[in-house]
Amino acid sequence: MTDPNEVGAWLRLTAGEGLGRAKARKLLAAFGSPQAVLQAGEAAIAQVAGPAAGALLAAEPDGFHTDLLTRTLAWLAQGEGRQIVTLGDAAYPPALLQAADPPLLLYAHGRIELLQREAVAIVGSRNPTAQGLDNARAFGRALSEAGWTVVSGLALGIDGAAHEGALGGAGSTVAVVGTGLDRIYPSRHEALTRRIAREGLLLSEFALGAPPLAEHFPMRNRIIAGLARGTLVVEAALRSGSLITARLALEAGRDVFAIPGSIHAVQSRGCHALLKQGAKLVEQVDDVLEELGGRARVPTPEADADMAAVAGEGESDPVLAALGHDPATLDALIARCGWPAPQLQARLLELELDGQVVRLPGGLFQRRGLA
Structure with a gap:
């Protein structure tokens, strides 16, 4: 846009x-x-x-x-993967469409196609133990190598380590931040932020120039939870933003995982509380993968390019072309387009909001001019 x-x-x-x-x-x-x-x-x-x-x-x-x-138009004009994604856009993450409070607008900088990937969130303490940092990097790397995109909040500690680990795998990483994307926060993550903009994706719902206000971070956490099929808490105190993310994930019907630690460590008490409440105990990455169904499907570069280019209109749009001149079911369109259902549903919503597609009784879709 x-x-x-x-x-x-x-x-x-x-x-x-x-x-x-x-x-x-x-x-x-x-x-x-x-x-x-x-x-x-x-x-x-x-x-x-x-x-x-x-x-x-x-x-x-x-x-x-x-x-x-x-300011916003100037930021967009810089290119280099800078985009605004709105509710109903084909690029809007399908998992967020199922959330209770999806953001209407997202600022994105980097590989926009990562919003269509299957994702796992890794969150935790800003003051972790050395073992916690090692665990976050190791799980981030292993999940990314298994095709899962790792989502976190770019905070110091566990978040940063998870991003670093995930950048080494095919799934890469999405960093959801609590400021405008023209700010780098925390400043100690400047190099990591710039690397994520090149190799992963930076994401925010806050307008350019927005400062790191305390109330922004719970709002950021709901996006982290909404993007992910499951949330892994590596280390967390009892009063922790990570537990907010875990609670939001549970409320959305997503899986929550926790790594246990020493009974004497403050950083383990939040994880132990989650385990008492029914979170899945994790000792190795296979514990997460087994719950989520194994390796994630990583689209081919050609499929990613196709998803990134669907903003075209008319017959150049593959969904409009697949609709043809008669009403069609979602299953029929999946067969014609070859797209996964969540991406196709997101594109149909965009076309519906844009006035190009109408939803008919019986789960049918038709081009508006033909309805």
């Missing part, structure tokens, strides 16, 4: 104070796109999301064009 009007509309809908993600989703469902929301007028917006939302979106915030929009 690079069109200034489209970018500006999404930023107005997501970056403003006071609207909230739930009301923004209601407005998108009602009007179809951010541009349509802004064009609907204060009264129509108020009918859907309340008077406060109508007043908030009625006028452009002071300095919007000269600050946030200009």
